[in-house]
Amino acid sequence: MSQLQAKFRQIIIPSLLTVISFIGLYTLLHWLLFIKLELFPLDEELLLFWLPFLLSWVPVLVWYRHKIKMVAANGTREFVLQLFLALSMAIPTIVVQHYLVSAAGTLTPLQKIADISNAPKTKYYSLKDFYIDKTNIGVVNDADISGRNNENFNMHIYVVLPILDKAADTASHQCQAWYTIHYFKTLSNNLSGDEKEAAFKTFANETELKFDKDSMKTFTYLERVPVSEAGTAFQKAIKESKSISASNAPVLMPKFGTFQERNSSPIWMPLSFLLFFGIWACIVVYAPLREVPADELDTDMHTIKERHEHHEYQGQQQYQAPARPRKPNYSVLKIRKGYVVTPMLIYINVAVYLIMAFSGLGVLAFRSDDLLKWGADFRPYTINGQWWRLVTSMFLHGGLMHVAMNMYGLLFAGSFLERLLDSKKLLIVYMITGIVASLASIAWHPETVSVGASGAIFGLFGVILAFLISDRKNEFSKGLLMNMLFWIGFNLMLGLNEGIDNAAHIGGLVSGLIIGYFLAPGMKRKLEDLRQGRMTGTSDEN
Template sequence: MNDEEKEKLYTDFYEESMAIMEKYDYHSLDHFERTPTSDDRKYFLQAVESSIKRKPDESYIVLEPVQEKFENKNENKIAWFFLAFGIGVGILLVLMIFPNYKVNDSEILSQENETEKDSLRDMLEYLLPRGNHMITSILLNLNILIFLIMIFSGVHFFYPDGPSLLEWGANRRIETLAGQWWRLVTNVFVHAGFPHLFFNGFGLIISAIFVEPILGRIRFLILYIFSGLCGSLASIVWYPNTISVGASGAIFGLYGAILGLVLMDAFPRDDKKNVLIMIVTFILTGLLWGLFGGIDNAAHIGGLVSGALSGIILFQFGKKD
């Protein structure tokens, strides 16, 4: 985006804000409500800081004007509560009126439930650090733990803003080159919302299944951190003002390592083709998705290349040992 486009966006935003202020009725307010810990409160405090020229502390109270009558505030909530309650009662009545079903259907449902329980049990057991997925489980749990701490501190569950991500260790050229080099690593464990965490967790598990058992715990951890670091470096080289977070650079490093391990005949001959098709599909899907914007393809490519090279080197060291 060039300077003219930025100036136009700023002018449009300013004019839109002024139009809203001119139309706002300041004399029909009913009451004020305290703003809870949220993105809105954060931005209000930033505005206060720019006005009073000092940073406000947590004791500051932000009040927002409300035009709706206070006594009418919960009417819609009550209506929705009774609607949901009515739907639940209706479902129970239907089940009571039509309780019978075939024995075969019952057996099928029972088998399906057992399968679902087994799948859920396997997923939960993968969170326990042990066996061939010791480091993978630790990394997965660490990502989840950091995300939960972020959420409980007030960061948005689905759409965290840029300042929040930077506070938690996101990577951006200006901060990193100013001496905050730790961001090259910390950003790998920070995620921009639950969907981001979920898909990266899925990618981590799928790729680590093939890599950690072959390389072993120490070499796998070295590969993961090194790929994430290279992805972060590629990001600040490629993008001048992009906030980068997430484990995708490290995960693409695992993808690259799988390619390297295929070339080194680390997998059984009968499995090589299927592994190659699967991982190439993941790589192409991730890179194509990154073309739509909002995705750090620089980190993907940096992690992919570094992971392929380091995966081959670490595998060779393992053979010597």
């Protein structure tokens, strides 16, 4: 069998079936659970983007990790292959979900808004006779920071208005649905606090003029506001409308194009699939098959004869059964002797997130004003006596994905270092690098709300990097060093995206490198003892 045939039979065709099955299964479950049955609400961004992206890594890591090793010459190429296979599942799935949400929604015609309570619950409505009450409104003001370098200051005003059948219904102090408006404006984040406050007042005055001139009658149809950050803001605005009792009424946003224009072109679904899976398949086709070490062989892909030939290739005269694949280590979150700090830090960070989520502050993302109340780092507050924010901000996160990604990094770095440092030293390093990262953040960003453990985690990776550099003569450390440099560079590149505090990352990384330089000799001695089997450290604990 030629190499090309082997690649198609063992890698490309199975992965093609997996990608198609993943897209079909996720789309089916999305339609059934959240569109047809509406079993429970889920944040739209999580459902349409983050879940497809994260779940796509499950088959990659569970079923294709060993297959990819056959065409991956090193750890970096292995990660690239894993990434493109995951993207070939995630990107088409994301495109399909966005099309599904709009295409599956039906338009329900209403003569008057009171009919909505008896009409089928749908995503879209047309409305013939109505009155928008512009007196009993609810308003919420908000602001956030965006841009690759946090250069944008975004101002938001969320407004809700009761939708009534006629003007005389205002006396009832009840409504059947809410009409929503979102006003926003972006300015430079380089403005001072006083300048931003003045700019927001000007923006509010401009918004009031627009609001007074708007008849609220030019929309074509109405769409239900999904569970989202904007939806949360509109719910808060409803609570501000004290004179109207209709907290459970549908919240609707106006749409001004034709109903047929709501869908994007379906051609993007097959194109996105062909693009990303095509790149993945081309990499596999042109990458040479390699001899996989015996302890990496996947018994589902290699026959006894192939494994025997592999050992003969290595100069072994007699067949030896390959080592069994390592079982997943589920004890990495278990507190035990010599391994305390890493799981405890993860538990504390996750607990803080859960408390905030169950307090009704959100799930996927938290608002900046709520984060400030809980102890986020913010230069105007921190340098005016609230220095405790340098520490508390290390245990706060902006939302679900933020805490999940940081805890993954903490688990990797902490479990590696706690074997070479004692728990006390690890905690000291974590706190020092985290505080340095917080200081770097407020030094670089004068008006940015900053939260997250990533600065301290980058500090731990800085210590690991310093150790690997000092131990680079060892082949294992040399290989891990190259992967570590790629990982750090990749994450710093991601930090160029908006909303990511690269100043904190760099501050933590540099401080970790400095501390690691002094800790490296002791870490090398500890590792040498572990290699020679003279010590029974945390690796021997169950």
